[in-house]
Amino acid sequence: MAEMKCIGILTSGGDAPGMNAAIRAVTRAAIYNGIEVKGIYRGYRGLLTGEIVPFKTNNVSNIIQQGGTILKTARCLEFLNPEGRQKAYGNIQKEGIDALVVIGGDGSLTGARIFAQEYNFPIVGLPGTIDNDLYGTDTTIGYDTALNTIMQAVDKIRDTATSHERLFFIEVMGRDAGFLALNGAIASGAEAAIIPEIWTEVDQLEELIKHGFRKSKNSSIVLVAESEITGGAMGMAERVKKEYPEYDVRVTILGHLQRGGSPTAIDRILASRMGAAAIDALMEDQRNVMIGIQNDNIVYVPFSKAIKNDKPINRDLLNTLRILSI
Numbered sequence: 001m002a003e004m005k006c007i008g009i010l011t012s013g014g015d016a017p018g019m020n021a022a023i024r025a026v027t028r029a030a031i032y033n034g035i036e037v038k039g040i041y042r043g044y045r046g047l048l049t050g051e052i053v054p055f056k057t058n059n060v061s062n063i064i065q066q067g068g069t070i071l072k073t074a075r076c077l078e079f080l081n082p083e084g085r086q087k088a089y090g091n092i093q094k095e096g097i098d099a100l101v102v103i104g105g106d107g108s109l110t111g112a113r114i115f116a117q118e119y120n121f122p123i124v125g126l127p128g129t130i131d132n133d134l135y136g137t138d139t140t141i142g143y144d145t146a147l148n149t150i151m152q153a154v155d156k157i158r159d160t161a162t163s164h165e166r167l168f169f170i171e172v173m174g175r176d177a178g179f180l181a182l183n184g185a186i187a188s189g190a191e192a193a194i195i196p197e198i199w200t201e202v203d204q205l206e207e208l209i210k211h212g213f214r215k216s217k218n219s220s221i222v223l224v225a226e227s228e229i230t231g232g233a234m235g236m237a238e239r240v241k242k243e244y245p246e247y248d249v250r251v252t253i254l255g256h257l258q259r260g261g262s263p264t265a266i267d268r269i270l271a272s273r274m275g276a277a278a279i280d281a282l283m284e285d286q287r288n289v290m291i292g293i294q295n296d297n298i299v300y301v302p303f304s305k306a307i308k309n310d311k312p313i314n315r316d317l318l319n320t321l322r323i324l325s326i
């Protein structure tokens with residue numbers, strides 16, 4: 001690879017707490033190694049429109065504790081077609097950018113992979129998503145903060161659920177992945193998690209009613225992963241109202257509050273390590289890889305693996321949840 005003098009950095013897709021810590025780490029690690037940095041605003045859209053600004057160390061001062069992303073983010077449809085990507089490449093050349101660091105989830109890294117292949121251009125990705133659904137990394141930037149947010153929200157709902165002796169279905173994010181629902185349920189002491197990964201195997205609602213609620217509980221909390229497969233919390237509530245009319249059912253959809261807030265220490269440290277590792281990877285001439293973490297070690301995961309493989313849910317956790325909810 002020709003000498004790397006300048007890198008561009010962008011955040012794309014749904015924002016996640018810790019993205020700012022990652023931007024800070026990438027920027028500072030690059031400058032430390034004598035590499036110039038350019039901040040690209042609004043994800044791939046900023047590459048197309050040329051919203052590109054030189055970044056110095058002070059551009060990333062005082063942001064490690066902030067949620068969201070100072071670079072803004074977008075889901076850019078134009079980048080999905082070749083004309084859009086050509087425009088983006090034109091701006092990259094004009095700005096003298098030799099490599100990109102893309103912070104985002106599944107869709108953002110898919111875009112990175114296509115672009116990197118099409119233009120033989122070095123890109124390193126960082127897994128930035130609350131969903132934790134990228135293969136090859138134990139966890140993603142933003143996941144721990146979102147889990148903590150869910151736990152705090154459920155703690156509050158529990159107070160009223162107990163007082164009124166109600167059955168609550170609480171819908172959490174995750175797109176089509178059940179990590180937030182399952183670990184959120186364990187962390188908050190919920191009775192069950194309804195997740196898309198095991199949908200076709202058992203009727204999770206029937207299991208829940210038989211094994212817990214009906215026997216011993218006057219109130220109950222069930223976390224439901226948002227997904228067409230599960231039908232979400234509303235779908236579940238409708239079913240219970242029809243099949244078990246004796247229960248007093250309520251629904252809460254936590255929604256976008258799960259994406260906000262100051263990142264936890266775990267997310268800040270993860271983002272800082274991954275951001276610095278992205279620069280190491282580029283200096284080692286790595287390309288088309290996502291930075292991951294496995295057993296507390298930084299690893300490089302080819303984009304093709306990170307995106308294409310479904311990350312498996314740890315089924316032991318389901319069992320733990322079931323045992324602890326008796």
Ligand code: F6P
Nearest residue numbers: 014105129130131173174175259
């Ligand atoms: O991928 C992150 C995520 O928060 C998902 O959990 C959710 O399904 C989606 O983004 C919501 O996207 P938007 O903010 O565009 O509505």
